[in-house]
Each structure stands twice: as C-alpha cells, then as structure tokens.
Amino acid sequence: MEKDSENKPAGKNVSRRDLLKVGAALLGVTGLTQFVGLNTLKVRASETIDEGGRKWGMLIDINKCIGCNYCTYACQAINNLADDMLYNVVTAEETQSGEEFFLSRPCMQCAEAPCVHVCPVEATYYRPDGIVAMNYDRCIGCRYCQVACPYGARVFNWKEPIELSPKVPDFGTPELKNRPRGVVEKCHFCSHRIDEGLENGLTPGVDAQATPACVVVCPTNARIFGDTNDPQSPISIARAEATVTLRLREELSTEPRVYYIPPNPKPETQEEAGS
Amino acid sequence: MINNIRYPTLRLGKTSIDLFPFWIGLLSIGFLFGLVGAFVVLRDGLDVTGLSNAVPWGLWISIDLSAISMGGSAFVFGVIVYILRIKRFEVIGKLAVLLGFLGYSTAGMVLLFDLGQPLRFWHPIVFWQPHSLLWEVTMCVVLYLNVLLAELLPIVLEHPIFKTHPWLTRYRLLGNLMNKVYSFSAWLHKAGPILAIAGLTLSLLHQASLGATYSVLAGRGIWFNQSAPVQFVLSAMSGGIALLFITSVFIFRVMRSGMVSDSALYDVARLAGGITLLLTYLRVWDWAVTNYYSFDREIFLQTQILDTIAPYSLTFWLGQALLPVIAGSILLAAKSIKNFRYLMAVAVIPIIAAIITRWNYNFAGLIASISYDPFTPNIVLNSYTPTWVEFAVGTMVICYWMLAFSLAARFLPFKSSHDHHE
Numbered sequence: 001m002e003k004d005s006e007n008k009p010a011g012k013n014v015s016r017r018d019l020l021k022v023g024a025a026l027l028g029v030t031g032l033t034q035f036v037g038l039n040t041l042k043v044r045a046s047e048t049i050d051e052g053g054r055k056w057g058m059l060i061d062i063n064k065c066i067g068c069n070y071c072t073y074a075c076q077a078i079n080n081l082a083d084d085m086l087y088n089v090v091t092a093e094e095t096q097s098g099e100e101f102f103l104s105r106p107c108m109q110c111a112e113a114p115c116v117h118v119c120p121v122e123a124t125y126y127r128p129d130g131i132v133a134m135n136y137d138r139c140i141g142c143r144y145c146q147v148a149c150p151y152g153a154r155v156f157n158w159k160e161p162i163e164l165s166p167k168v169p170d171f172g173t174p175e176l177k178n179r180p181r182g183v184v185e186k187c188h189f190c191s192h193r194i195d196e197g198l199e200n201g202l203t204p205g206v207d208a209q210a211t212p213a214c215v216v217v218c219p220t221n222a223r224i225f226g227d228t229n230d231p232q233s234p235i236s237i238a239r240a241e242a243t244v245t246l247r248l249r250e251e252l253s254t255e256p257r258v259y260y261i262p263p264n265p266k267p268e269t270q271e272e273a274g275s
Numbered sequence: 276m277i278n279n280i281r282y283p284t285l286r287l288g289k290t291s292i293d294l295f296p297f298w299i300g301l302l303s304i305g306f307l308f309g310l311v312g313a314f315v316v317l318r319d320g321l322d323v324t325g326l327s328n329a330v331p332w333g334l335w336i337s338i339d340l341s342a343i344s345m346g347g348s349a350f351v352f353g354v355i356v357y358i359l360r361i362k363r364f365e366v367i368g369k370l371a372v373l374l375g376f377l378g379y380s381t382a383g384m385v386l387l388f389d390l391g392q393p394l395r396f397w398h399p400i401v402f403w404q405p406h407s408l409l410w411e412v413t414m415c416v417v418l419y420l421n422v423l424l425a426e427l428l429p430i431v432l433e434h435p436i437f438k439t440h441p442w443l444t445r446y447r448l449l450g451n452l453m454n455k456v457y458s459f460s461a462w463l464h465k466a467g468p469i470l471a472i473a474g475l476t477l478s479l480l481h482q483a484s485l486g487a488t489y490s491v492l493a494g495r496g497i498w499f500n501q502s503a504p505v506q507f508v509l510s511a512m513s514g515g516i517a518l519l520f521i522t523s524v525f526i527f528r529v530m531r532s533g534m535v536s537d538s539a540l541y542d543v544a545r546l547a548g549g550i551t552l553l554l555t556y557l558r559v560w561d562w563a564v565t566n567y568y569s570f571d572r573e574i575f576l577q578t579q580i581l582d583t584i585a586p587y588s589l590t591f592w593l594g595q596a597l598l599p600v601i602a603g604s605i606l607l608a609a610k611s612i613k614n615f616r617y618l619m620a621v622a623v624i625p626i627i628a629a630i631i632t633r634w635n636y637n638f639a640g641l642i643a644s645i646s647y648d649p650f651t652p653n654i655v656l657n658s659y660t661p662t663w664v665e666f667a668v669g670t671m672v673i674c675y676w677m678l679a680f681s682l683a684a685r686f687l688p689f690k691s692s693h694d695h696h697e
Contacts, residue, residue, distance in 0.1 A: 021469060093648040103648055114494060120410035121402040140398050141321075141391015143331035144409045147640075150494025151647045156331060156391065158322040181320045182391025248647045252493045260649065 055130040056189055056204065057228035057257040058215070059235050059245070060104060063264055064222035067092065067102035070171065071214035071223065075106075077167040078190065078213040080174035085155050085162075087187035088214055101263045104222075106214060107132065107153040107187035108248060108256030115145035115154065115186075124186075130257055131189050139183040146184060150249050151256075154186045172213055189225075190214075205234050228257065235259075280530050282685065295685060302678045309671020312664040316388050323664045330641045330659040335389040338669050340485060340633035342381040342676070343416070344507075345626070347515025349375025349423060350471075350478035351546075357471035363539045366689050367523050369430045373683055374519060375474075376423040377676050379416060385672045408488045415481030422474045429464040432457060433688045482508045486636075495640035496573035502561045506632065509554040513599075514629025516547040517606070517622040524615050526684050534689070541609040544618050548606025551625045555599045562591070576654045577643040584642070584656065587635065594631045598624045 072088045079087065090104040110116075113132045115124050123139035126132060146154045161178035168174060176192060179185050190212035197203070197210020204210040205226030215223040226233030231240075239245055245259040283298075284291040316323055326333050348371040355361050356368035387393050399413040437443075437457075443450040463470070486507030489498040520543045527535040565574060581587035602624035609618055643654050661669075 021466065025469060025473075091648070093650070095650045105647065114492065118407050118409060118491075120404055120407045120413055121398040122404040123398075123402075138395075138398060138402055139392065140395040142389075142409060143391070144407075144488070146328060146331040148492050148494070150645070152328065152644075155328050156321070158320065158326075160320070180392070184391075246649055248649055249494065249652075254494075262649065 053229050054227045055229050055257065056109070056194065057130075057226065057235050057259065058106065058109075058189070058212075059224040059238050059242075059259045059261065061222045061224070061238075061242075061261040062101050062103065063261060064220040065090075065102040065104055066220055066222075067104075068219060070217045070219060071104055071106075073167045073171040074213040074217035075187065076165050077170070077172035078175050079185075080162065080165045080168070080176065080178055082159070082162040083166055085157075085185070087153070087155065087185070089152075095263055097265070099263060099266060103260075104214075105151060105153070105248070106189070106212075106258060108151055108254065108258045109187075109189060111255035111257065112253060114148040114150065114252075114254060118144045118148045120144065124184075127191065129194070131191050131194075132186070133188055133191060134184070134186060136179045136183050136185075141182040141184065143184060150252055150254065154184050156184050157181050171217065279532070280685070281532065282530070295681070298681060299678065302674045302681065305670050305674035306678060309667045309669075309674060312667025313388060313671060315664050316668060317393065321389075321391055323662060325660045325662045325665065327657070327659065329644065329655075329657040330638075332389075332637060332641060333659055334661040334665045334669055335385045337634045337637045338672060339382045339385050339389070340637060341630045342378045342385070342672070343482070343485065344378070344511040344514050344629045344633060345518055346375035346378025346382075346423075347478075347482065347511030347513075347629075348519040349378075349426075349515070350474045351512055351516060352519070353426070353471035353474045357467040363536060364542075366527060366535050367519065367539065367543060369687075369689050370523055370526060371519050372423060372426045372430060373680070373687070374515070374522065376420070376427050377679055378515075379420050379423060381672045381676045383416065383420065384675065385668065388668050408484045408491060412481045412484045412488060415477045415484070419474060419477040419481070422470050422477065425463045426467070426470055426474070428456075429460045430687065430689070432460050433690045434686060435688070479508060482511045489636055489640065492640070494645065496571065496645055497577040497643065498636070498640040500561070500565065502557060502564075503636070506554065506558060506561065509550060509557065510625075510629040510632050513547055513551040513554050513603075513625045516543060516550065517625035520544045520547055520606075520622045521619050521626075522680070522684075524619055526689070528615065530684065531689070537613075538610070540615075541613075544606045544609035544622065547622060547625060548603045548609065551599050551603035551628070552607065555596055555603060559596055562596075573645055573654070577639065577645075580643045580654050580656055581639060587639070590631050590635060595628050595635075599628045602628075 067090055069090050072086060072090055075081070075088045076083070076085065081087070088104060088106045090102055092100055093103045094100055109130060109132050111126075111130065113124075113126070116126060116132060119125075120142060121138050121140055123135045124132060124145055125135065141156070143156055146152075146156060157179055158181075160181050165174065175190075193210055193212065194204045197207060200210075202210035205215075205224070208216045211225050212223075215225045224235050224238045226235035228235055228239075230236060239259060242261045244262060246262050247256045247259055250256075283294050285294055286292075324333065352364060352368040352371035355364050387396055390396060399410050400417060404410045431437075437453060443453055483504035486503035486505070489495070490500045490503035493499050520540065523535065523540055523543060528537070528540060565571065566578075578588060602621045605612065605621045606618065606625075612618060638659075642657050642659065644657060646653050646655050
C-alpha cells in the first residue's frame with residue numbers, strides 16, 4: 001500500500017538507534033525524578049528539624065483592641081516602610097449581631113501556608129520555628145503568593161524603597177535593610193528581634209527587645225506573643241485562660257499561628273439571652 | 276512552488292499593489308510603540324501598571340494565558356504527524372509547530388515584563404520548588420519552547436536562501452557553519468517522534484497546570500474547581516486547532532493553492548469542532564455541579580457581584596456555551612458544508628471562547644475576592660484599569676506574533692517530504 005511504502009524506510013531508521021535514544025531519554029527522566037525527589041525530601045527535612053522545638057504564635061484579644069493603628073505604625077517604622085506598604089492592617093468589622101470591633105491582621109504565619117506551596121523558586125519558606133520567611137534575593141516578583149494568600153498579607157514593592165519611613169522616629173527606627181523594588185514583602189514576626197534576643201538569652205514574648213514591635217507598642221496589650229509549644233509562655237497561658245479563641249478563615253486548613261479572642265457579647269445582650 | 280504563492284493585493288485600475296510591505300510596516304510601528312512601553316516598565320518598575328496588591332495579575336497574564344492556548348495545536352499535530360504518521364497532515368503539522376512556537380514565545384516575552392525582577396527570570400530553573408504549579412509551568416514552558424525550536428529549525432531551514440545564498444560560497448566559514456546547522460537539523464528531524472512525545476507530555480502537563488494554578492487556590496472561591504485543568508487543556512486544543520484551521524486555509528488554500536487537499540483541511544475543522552463540543556459538554560456539567568447541584572455561598576456572591584460590573588454570566592452562556600455548541604456542530608459537519616468562508620468565520624468562535632475562558636478565569640477571583648473577617652465575611656470588589664504601558668507592551672507582543680506569522684506565511688516553503696520522493 002502507498003502508506004506502507006512511505007513509512008517503511010523511516011521505520012527502519014527508527015528501530016535500533018531510536019530505541020537506544022528512547023532508553024537514554026527515559027534514563028534521563030528517571031534521573032530527573034530522583035533529583036526532584038531528593039529536593040522535595042530536603043524541603044521536608046528542613047520543615048521538621050526544630051531547634052529547641054519552638055513555634056512562635058500570636059494571640060490578639062479583639063476586646064482590647066481600640067483601633068489606634070499603633071501596631072501598623074510601629075511595623076512600618078521598624079521595617080522602614082512607606083505609608084502605603086502595610087504588613088499589618090487594622091479594619092473595622094462587625095459581628096453577626098451588628099456590634100462593631102477592630103480586627104488587626106498581621107501575617108498569619110500559616111503552618112500550611114498557601115504562599116509557600118505556590119512560590120516557584122522557594123523564595124518564601126518555613127523557618128524551623130514556624131515563621132513564614134522571605135528570601136528577598138531569590139524572589140522573582142511573580143506575585144503568585146499574593147494571589148494565593150487568603151488574608152491579603154503580602155505586599156509587593158511596586159516602587160523604589162523609601163529612604164526613611166514617615167513613622168520614624170515616632171514609632172521606632174528601622175532595624176532592617178531595605179528590600180529592592182520588584183519583590184514581595186511580608187510580616188515576619190520581627191524574626192530579627194527573635195533571633196538576636198535568643199542569642200542574648202532573652203525570651204521572645206517576655207522581653208521587649210526580643211518581641212515583635214507591634215506587640216511591644218500596643219497600648220492596651222491586646223497582642224500577646226510567645227512560643228506556643230511552651231506551656232509557660234505568655235501566649236500559652238493566655239490561650240488556656242481564654243474560653244474561646246478563633247483563627248481567620250479556618251475552613252481553608254491553612255493552620256494560622258495567629259489566634260484571636262473574639263468580641264464578648266455586650267452585657268445587655270447577655271441579659272437578654274439569660275432572661 | 277514558492278513562485279506560485281498568491282499574496283493579498285490591492286487593485287487600483289490596472290496596477291496592483293502588494294499590500295505586504297504596508298502590513299509589515301504597520302505591525303512594525305505597533306511593535307516599536309510597544310518597545311517604548313517596554314522600556315518604561317523596565318526603567319520604572321511595575322508601578323507604571325494599573326496592578327495593585329489586590330489585583331496583582333492583570334492584562335499581561337491574560338495575554339500570556341491566551342497566547343499559550345493559541346499554541347495548543349502544536350502538540351496535537353506533533354502526535355498526529357510524528358507518532359500516528361498520518362502523512363496528509365504533514366504540512367499542516369509544520370504550521371502547527373510554527374503557531375506553537377509563536378504562542379509560547381509571545382507568552383514568554385510578556386511574562387518577562389510582568390516579573391518584578393525580570394533579570395531573575397532564570398531562578399525557577401535553578402531554584403527548584405516542585406510543589407509549586409507555577410514552577411512546573413515555567414519548567415514545562417522553557418523545555419517545551421526548546422522542543423518547539425528543535426521542531427521549527429528544520430522547517431525554517433527548508434527555505435532555499437540558507438542553501439543558495441551567495442555568501443555561503445563567498446565566506447567559507449559561514450558555509451561550513453551552515454552545513455553544521457543542516458546536519459544538526461537533519462538529526463533533529465530524525466528525532467521527531469521523541470520530540471513529539473516530549474512535546475505532548477510537556478504540553479499536556481502545563482496546559483493543565485495553568486488551570487490548576489488558579490484552581491488550587493481554595494481562598495478564592497470561584498477559582499477552586501476540580502475540572503479547571505481539563506478545561507484548560509481542552510480549550511487550548513479547541514481554540515488552537517480552530518486557529519490552525521483558519522491559518523491553514525489562508526496559507527495552504529488561498530496563498531499556496533492546492534498544497535493541502537481540501538479533505539485534510541476539513542478534517543482539521545472537524546477535529547476542532549469535536550473537541551469544542553467535548554469541552555462545552557464538560558463545561559456545562561461543571562457549571563451544573565458548582566451552581567445547580569450544589570450551592571456555595573461564596574461562588575454565588577462572587578458571580579452575582581461580577582455580573583453587576585461585567586457581562587460575566589453572559590459571556591459564559593453565550594461565549595463559552597451556546598456559540599461554541601453551534602460552532603462545534605458546524606465545524607464537525609465541515610465535510611457536508613464545504614464552504615471555507617463559512618467554516619473560517621465559525622472557527623473564530625472556539626478561539627474567542629478559549630480567550631474568554633482565560634480572561635474570565637484570571638479576573639474573576641481577583642476582582643471579586645473574599646474578605647477574611649471572621650463573622651461577616653463578604654465579597655470585596657477590587658478594581659483594575661490597565662495603563663497605557665500595559666496596552667503598549669500587549670500591543671508589542673501581539674505585533675510580534677503577527678509579524679513573525681506574516682513573514683513565515685510569505686517566506687517559509689512548508690515543503691512536504693513528498694516533494695523529495697517525487
């Protein structure tokens with residue numbers, strides 16, 4: 001047949017040499033998958049190694065928050081951020097019964113962080129102590145992490161970094177060097193303070209120098225910080241005392257490390273409920 | 276054979292003017308205008324765009340997704356020509372490779388400007404994060420672009436200029452270099468089946484992953500959808516093959532009359548029609564599963580709010596359901612219709628449907644996002660208006676696509692291997 005006569009010569013050429021080529025290609029692919037496997041294991045191993053077993057967490061008592069935004073301002077001063085760069089956001093919200101309250105939102109430092117899962121270059125990663133950190137030298141600025149974050153906690157450096165934040169010196173002085181234009185930034189629980197504090201024998205959450213700036217500056221002590229794995233830490237004690245705590249968008253299974261004490265119902269509504 | 280090519284001409288009285296130089300000139304102006312925008316964005320960063328923290332992906336990502344979908348015929352025809360060895364599609368397969376390469380290179384080009392750190396574009400190749408869909412997409416696109424290049428090189432080298440140009444004999448070094456390139460190209464051509472398998476794998480993987488890029492994001496409601504990967508693959512196939520049909524008719528029937536048999540062209544149309552119908556069937560079921568047989572408050576509210584600002588549901592029912600069913604049916608009946616004008620007009624619909632799918636997908640979850648407050652979560656309406664820089668860069672890459680396509684349509688010989696045997 002016509003087709004056969006066309007195909008045969010090509011078919012002959014294919015047989016042995018191409019079989020070898022296919023074999024080599026398959027070997028190559030197998031090698032690659034091994035590499036992927038090793039890489040994957042490496043990531044997982046670093047997740048599980050846990051120096052001192054600490055996992056940092058934050059508890060925010062909504063009842064104490066007065067919406068003064070000092071947490072935001074201190075954060076901007078410490079990280080040297082322009083006014084439109086917000087790692088921390090305070091918004092006015094409502095309960096189902098219409099009572100107003102202030103919700104302040106740092107990065108949730110999720111244990112199952114969507115941003116870490118999606119970053120194509122591992123520029124954002126879990127530190128052994130649970131903090132979701134950024135490698136600003138590696139970030140390519142694709143902004144997939146921003147798209148993925150259910151809390152809107154990530155900010156992109158649209159402009160050249162600011163020389164000095166307008167919140168300096170009223171709310172603190174810059175403690176970190178500026179990030180370049182074109183990378184994504186985020187709250188890191190002031191990890192530089194935690195690291196330096198631990199080196200100097202301080203306890204994050206107890207000693208101000210080793211505690212995130214937003215926690216230290218809060219005038220009503222609405223924020224409590226500490227090691228969630230240590231039952232004696234301020235956060236563990238406060239969580240044990242609180243009758244109920246919640247986390248934001250828990251249905252997404254992101255396992256945030258930021259807990260909230262929800263607003264108490266107003267006394268009159270309690271009475272109404274009681275009667 | 277090249278002498279027989281018919282070009283679009285304008286007849287003024289007795290003189291006929293070749294429109295080609297004007298067309299190329301127009302596209303070049305568009306490209307140069309875009310270069311200005313490209314320069315501005317590289318100098319001043321993404322602040323010159325209308326993007327924000329709330330809507331970090333905009334016009335460029337939509338163009339990127341659309342361009343990739345327009346290359347969807349390359350892997351299908353790679354398999355048809357190199358693995359199934361159906362000879363009558365050989366020439367069309369070459370055009371498919373060209374469309375694939377143009378689609379992917381356009382996407383790569385626009386993505387480069389969309390990165391905050393364009394000089395770090397190579398990071399995904401070195402810093403692996405295999406959990407990330409975007410990493411997988413990047414790797415597949417990079418590798419597939421190489422596969423397409425390898426498939427395209429022998430096609431481009433068919434042009435006689437690379438064999439007969441006087442410089443090749445005048446400058447021996449150039450001649451020797453060209454010989455090396457030819458033997459490399461012959462080796463690549465022999466590796467066709469392997470390249471086809473690699474292309475199929477990489478293409479399927481990342482066309483699907485582009486859908487999954489959105490659909491894994493549980494926090495965005497309307498995106499969280501199991502069938503998105505399959506929808507993206509099928510719509511790239513239906514839109515890509517419809518584009519291949521239109522361009523094939525133009526290049527192999529209008530410009531190079533009789534180069535490809537009409538029945539082969541009808542078969543391309545039928546393939547596009549069949550896949551379009553399959554895709555629409557899947558999409559309507561997907562709608563039913565997420566909107567009729569189940570109720571998700573977030574998706575409902577997101578759809579509602581999107582409908583207030585844009586014809587979101589209308590574009591779905593009209594552009595992605597009704598018209599594709601009609602178009603798919605007509606294309607499937609190509610052999611009985613036998614009218615290339617009608618068929619080409621109808622083939623535009625699957626292309627538009629594939630593009631609408633991607634634009635709706637990209638913007639739906641970003642424009643109508645969900646707030647995180649614990650007691651009364653609601654849908655937040657974000658706004659985004661592209662700036663002139665975004666339009667300029669968009670124009671640039673689209674002009675690049677059309678420029679390269681126009682030049683190829685006129686100058687590539689698209690020789691069939693039959694010619695060698697005869």
